[in-house]
Amino acid sequence: MCLAIPGKIVEMDPYDQMPFIQTALVEVSSVRRRINIELIKDEEPKPGDWVLIHVGFALAKISEREAQDQLRILSMLGEDKQAMEELQGYSMEEEKKT
Amino acid sequence: MKLEQCIELAHGAGGKSSRRLIEQVILAECRNPLLEPLADAAIIEWDKTRYALTTDSYVVSPLAFPGGSIGELAVNGTVNDLAVSGAKPLVILSSWILEAGLSMEVFQREVKAMARAAKAASVIIAGGDTKVVEHGKGDGLYITTTGYGLVEPGVNLGPHRVEVGDKILLSGPIGDHGITVLLARGEIELEATLKTDSRPLWPMIEPMIRLEPSAIKWMRDPTRGGLASVLNELAHDIGFGVMIEEELIPIRQEVRGACEILGLDPLHIASEGQFVAVVDQKKAVDFQKLLNDIPGGEEARIIGVISDKPSGKVVTLSAYGGSRMVDMLVGDPLPRIC
Amino acid sequence: MQYVDEFRDSRLIKKTIETIQQLADPTVHYRIMEVCGGHTFSIYRFGLHALIPSNVELIHGPGCPVCVLPMGRIDEGLRIAEDPKVILTAFGDMMRVPGQTGSPLVLKAKGRDIRMVYSPLDSLKLAKEHPKKEVVFFAIGFETTAPATALTLLKAQEWGIKNFSVFCNHVLILPAIRAILDSPDLRLDGFIGPGHVSTVIGCRPYAFVAQNYKKPIVISGFEPLDILESILRILRQLKEKKSEVENQYGRVVPWEGNRTALKLLERVFELRSYFEWRGLGFIAQSALKIKKEFSYWDAELRFGTQGITLTDPKAAQCGEVLKGVLKPYQCKLFGRSCNPEHPVGALMVSSEGACAAYFHHVYQKTEL
DSSP, X not given: OOOOEEEEEEEEOOSSSTTOOOEEEEEETTEEEEEEOGGGGGGOOOTTOEEEEETXXXXXXXXXXXXXXXXXXXXXXXXXXXXHHHHTTOBHHHHHHO | OOOOSSOOGGGGSSSHHHXXXXXXXXXXXXXXXXXTTOOSSEEEEETTEEEEEEEEEEOOSSSEETTEEHHHHHHHHHHHHHHTTTEEEEEEEEEEEEETTOOHHHHHXXXXXXXXXXXXXXXXXXXXXXXXXXXXXXXXXXXEEEEEEEEOTXXXXXXXXXXXXXXXXXXXXXXXXXXXXXXXXXXXXXEOOOOOOOOOOHHHHHHHHXXXXXXXEEEEOOOTTHHHHHHHHHXXXXXXXXXXXXXXXXXXXXXXXXXXXXXXXXXXXXOSSOOEEEEOTTTHHHHHHHXXXXXXXXXXXXXXXXXXXXXXXXXXXXXXXXXXXXXXXXXXXXXXXX | OOSSGGGGOHHHHHHHHHHHHHHSOTTOOEEEEEEEHHHXXXXXXXXXXXXXXXXXXXXXXXXXXXXXXXXXXXXXXXXXTTSTTEEEEEOGGGTTOOOSSOOHHHHHXXXXXEEEOSSHHHHHHHHHHOTTSEEEEEEEESTTTHHHHHXXXXXXXXXXXXXXXXXXXXXXXXXXXXXXXXXXTOOOSEEEEOHHHHHHHOSGGGHHHHHTSOOOEEEOOSSHHHHHHHHHHHHHHHHTTOOOEEETTTTTOOTTOOHHHHHHHHHHEEEOSEEEETTTEEEETOBEEEOGGGGGGBHXXXXXXXXXXXXXXXXXXXXHHHHTSSOGGGSTTBTTTBBTTBOSSGGGTSTTOXXXXXXXXXXXXXXX
């Protein structure tokens, strides 16, 4: 639910010193805040990555490819029957195949 | 709506609660023709000349923040209330309430800031008062300033002058001051290169008056409560609708970013160096061009129009046709996570 | 790409709306529920409700974690702040929510030490800085926010911070959705699914909605384009008589969810056997409580709970609005004795509350 916003990782903080929490400096529209990245450590975040931020934590990495795909398909709406068919592609059945 | 039993912080936020307090207590007890307009200054006519008189208190924490401090605010805030009433600011009186234990260096610093700001605004600090309260009772320093100015001939401002079709002109980006102070409190740990926009407005307003005083119908400076509050007061007073276009409102990147992160609406955030004016549609573009050529007015924009409906409300339109009402703040803007 | 403006693009929004208009069968009255309060807020903030065809009705669901807390639970938390040694910390969303003797903001004005925090870790930091005080964090939120609380408890344990505890009110979205589906008062055609909760729990858990209840559910982002695209997808499914789980918010939501976050939840929390939800009554296994290993930091054990139960005033119809049976303006108190300055229930002051969304943003009776 809730307010979660996209931000870009600008700098990773060193982990090898007190207080031993993994954080990164994240920027949202020229404003920066230290965000805890422990919840997405498996995705190996690095500077330049975009992440979704909620209550001071990064919850997920944002996929530029998926975002571009979505925008591309929507821009073809009305112009191309193929676009509508492509729009049908994101259901659970499809996911099982990939 | 009934008045609360106790004074609450919301009463000082510049929104609905503040308005109710003023209407149901102050106006109710002191009603008279000078007070009734509840404008930024009282206009007194004496021997065919009009004078503007205004007073304001400054209770900001922290006392100093990027770009300024309480001293500047105390001068600029009051000269601006005169300026948006169409009056050239002349004289200021200042009352200082000092908390015992306040560092003398801080007090000196703030008085210096006031002197500097007064010089920049071409006003004289002609008198005042100081009081000291016990430690723990004052947030360090409270300043009240009273300002006195001369209303330019030809100026006639007020809700009664506003007509459907008039344009709404904003002098520049909103929200800088409010976010700067919020970040300066240090509770939120956001980094941004923002500073207060506190500055005297007469250098921008005077040329507009010289150009065509009768084409300016109403002016306010969107301080506590933000643009939303002053526009709502306008809509309420004129009974027409105030339509603004979201994309046209100038807002700095950093203010947008901080508002996004905290879930705040920039329309509710205070500015200390901007004004909004309702002007005759025939002169709107000329006024905007005039401001754009003045240093500090480069981002002035026509942001909306007075419409016949919806009566008494402020509505903002987006480029894709969506619209929503812009409500007045209830109390202080609160960050949200949900 | 900045991931905000692109999803507010006028041209794309207009195209999506046109496609929705083509897809919507004019002889059908569609009832689509947006579960999440964040979607309710976006819909009214961006004026989307007025842009879709009038036969596509959006019903507001109970996905507002503050709104669904019964008043008694709020009072329970505020009672803890009565102790002068306590600093009660909470998100901004909580500050105006009315308890019986006042909201946190009102009580703060009367002298109680209640402070707003942006993150639960800020609360832990406060505990480190004030060793002589007891810092209590009033935790609210669905699965989106629970991992943050979980990590904070883990750190409290790791760093041995004794003067910190959590008053846990995390609730789960799936039991709420199930309760809505089982409710005889509602007839719904599809769901706009909660986007941010799903970054944690993934999309698979919603299978029961599509398979057992045969309703389309589209997990949606929060920008105008996201919500409109989700409505489009639901209409398309309905037209083709399908009922599937779709992930519209693919740029952010992984199908499998966030494994690290889920493991963390399992480590720190367990399910309460039941929990009372405003409007939905007692629901089994619908809320989280702190596990034994971390019980030292459980505010309910440290301060003791009184089990305060308070019923909403009779005239208030918070429950029905939360379930989507009534629209906010249909509640007899809306705009009269219940308004943002004097709210009767949380829906009027929570940023995700349906009543607040209407009150602040809707201005035309024709839209209602």
